[in-house]
Amino acid sequence: MMLSRRMRLFAFDFQGPAHLSAGLWRHENDQGARYKDVRYWTEYAQLLEQARFDGVFFADNAGYHDIYQASAAGALADGAQVPANDPALVISAMAAATEHLGFGLTGSTTFEHPYSLARKFSTLDHLTDGRIGWNLVTSYAGSAARNIGNGQLTPHDERYDVAAEHLEVCYKLWEDSWEDDAVVRDTDRCVWADPERVHDIDHRGKYFTVPGFALCEPSPQRTPVIFQAGGSSKGRALAAAHAEGVFVNALSKSALRRQVDALRAQAAETGRDPRSVRVLQMLNVVVAATDEQAHAKYEQYRELVSYSGAMARYSGWTALDMSQFDPDVPLRHVKTDAGQTMVDLFSKMDPDKEWTPRDIAEFIGIGGSGPTIVGSPRTVADELISWVEEADIDGFNLGHAVKYQDIADFIELVVPELQRREAMWTEYQGTTLREKLYGPGTVRLPADHPGRRFHHAPVGAGH
Numbered sequence: 245m246m247l248s249r250r251m252r253l254f255a256f257d258f259q260g261p262a263h264l265s266a267g268l269w270r271h272e273n274d275q276g277a278r279y280k281d282v283r284y285w286t287e288y289a290q291l292l293e294q295a296r297f298d299g300v301f302f303a304d305n306a307g308y309h310d311i312y313q314a315s316a317a318g319a320l321a322d323g324a325q326v327p328a329n330d331p332a333l334v335i336s337a338m339a340a341a342t343e344h345l346g347f348g349l350t351g352s353t354t355f356e357h358p359y360s361l362a363r364k365f366s367t368l369d370h371l372t373d374g375r376i377g378w379n380l381v382t383s384y385a386g387s388a389a390r391n392i393g394n395g396q397l398t399p400h401d402e403r404y405d406v407a408a409e410h411l412e413v414c415y416k417l418w419e420d421s422w423e424d425d426a427v428v429r430d431t432d433r434c435v436w437a438d439p440e441r442v443h444d445i446d447h448r449g450k451y452f453t454v455p456g457f458a459l460c461e462p463s464p465q466r467t468p469v470i471f472q473a474g475g476s477s478k479g480r481a482l483a484a485a486h487a488e489g490v491f492v493n494a495l496s497k498s499a500l501r502r503q504v505d506a507l508r509a510q511a512a513e514t515g516r517d518p519r520s521v522r523v524l525q526m527l528n529v530v531v532a533a534t535d536e537q538a539h540a541k542y543e544q545y546r547e548l549v550s551y552s553g554a555m556a557r558y559s560g561w562t563a564l565d566m567s568q569f570d571p572d573v574p575l576r577h578v579k580t581d582a583g584q585t586m587v588d589l590f591s592k593m594d595p596d597k598e599w600t601p602r603d604i605a606e607f608i609g610i611g612g613s614g615p616t617i618v619g620s621p622r623t624v625a626d627e628l629i630s631w632v633e634e635a636d637i638d639g640f641n642l643g644h645a646v647k648y649q650d651i652a653d654f655i656e657l658v659v660p661e662l663q664r665r666e667a668m669w670t671e672y673q674g675t676t677l678r679e680k681l682y683g684p685g686t687v688r689l690p691a692d693h694p695g696r697r698f699h700h701a702p703v704g705a706g707h
């Protein structure tokens with residue numbers, strides 16, 4: 245099967261020993277223990293770039309999982325998204341070891357102030373030469389609220405109201421504060437930046453007051469590529485209006501197709517080109533030379549899955565203590581204030597099946613809430629292409645069961661097959677991350693994007 249357009253590929257990762265897979269860090273080939281070694285990350289970046297991945301995508305969390313059995317013990321025992329180093333700090337090293345690889349970095353609108361978040365992303369956009377994207381999340385962990393916030397997690401829907409204003413402050417700082425030619429570096433007059441061309445943003449809103457100007461001069465992309473991952477109706481509305489890349493985790497192609505159609509229609513209602521919303525599905529691949537060998541490998545992985553490690557994660561994502569349910573009794577439809585997407589995923593998106601906690605643990609134990617494709621390079625390539633075609637998506641955020649090894653296997657076995665079918669590129673075009681999504685020349689926000697409204701018109705343009 246050939247593909248009518250190139251798929252975008254990101255490797256989904258985490259600055260800790262174990263991200264989404266439960267118990268798999270015990271596999272003999274797992275390299276999670278190297279997560280504190282900067283050389284691990286620079287070598288990984290080079291591996292991804294040689295394979296022509298669009299980028300690496302770092303998840304992050306501001307808190308830890310302590311819902312399961314009302315304790316963090318299960319999470320700590322399995323390294324379940326904890327320990328968690330700060331992913332922002334390794335990106336400049338990875339950028340120095342590569343030329344083209346893009347970087348998606350998660351940042352919370354609930355736990356980071358827009359003024360410091362905008363500065364961090366501008367700095368990274370400078371240091372990566374325009375290869376940075378922001379995965380905007382509203383966060384879900386009560387532990388983060390207790391340790392960073394005011395002790396109480398802001399209610400789910402209000403977190404999205406905060407996010408919308410947070411984003412507005414960031415747009416003002418990135419787009420409106422410094423004019424393109426504000427830095428004059430005039431040695432004769434001793435002027436680095438012309439004060440007439442650096443503007444206070446004068447933001448006074450419900451949640452944030454930011455009267456002054458941005459600390460950083462304009463970076464190559466100004467606004468980083470905006471990614472968004474929340475799937476509730478509030479999350480979807482934010483994504484439809486602002487996200488250039490939407491990160492989804494559907495269980496089936498048909499469920500995803502419905503989600504994507506709704507998202508694109510909603511984007512069109514806000515005045516955007518619906519095709520400009522690039523959708524990336526979270527997915528894992530277990531590949532070997534033959535289908536049979538791949539299934540044997542998958543079975544070996546399944547034996548390593550830790551039930552309590554999976555439930556520590558799932559309880560944290562949903563704020564439901566899964567230890568109160570019998571592992572073998574189907575979970576009833578429930579509503580939670582943490583992450584509705586993760587509950588809906590199993591209770592609503594696959595209505596033909598009654599999911600028990602054990603089913604959920606087995607499913608998410610390998611690579612988290614994205615589906616897992618198992619097979620030979622040919623089987624995997626066929627399946628990836630059919631996801632793109634049938635669900636009308638743009639590509640994948642590829643997770644893993646065994647850290648490093650699964651992505652290395654994918655690169656060795658599947659990438660050549662995808663390149664042969666012209667589903668993946670063999671040479672990069674353009675350098676910035678936005679160009680990877682939209683083609684060479686599109687470095688800054690497109691004209692129909694709401695962030696462009698804030699762009700400061702040059703002096704004399706009647707603004």
Ligand SMILES: Cc1cc2nc3c(=O)[nH]c(=O)nc-3n(C[C@H](O)[C@H](O)[C@H](O)COP(=O)(O)O)c2cc1C
Binds near residue numbers: 302474493526
């Ligand atoms: C595929 C996917 C990936 C996510 N990645 C992160 C992450 O790395 N860090 C984080 O704090 N939240 C992450 N989230 C949580 C969301 O940003 C959001 O806070 C949460 O899903 C609750 O919002 P919702 O009910 O709109 O889904 C992710 C959610 C999804 C669906």
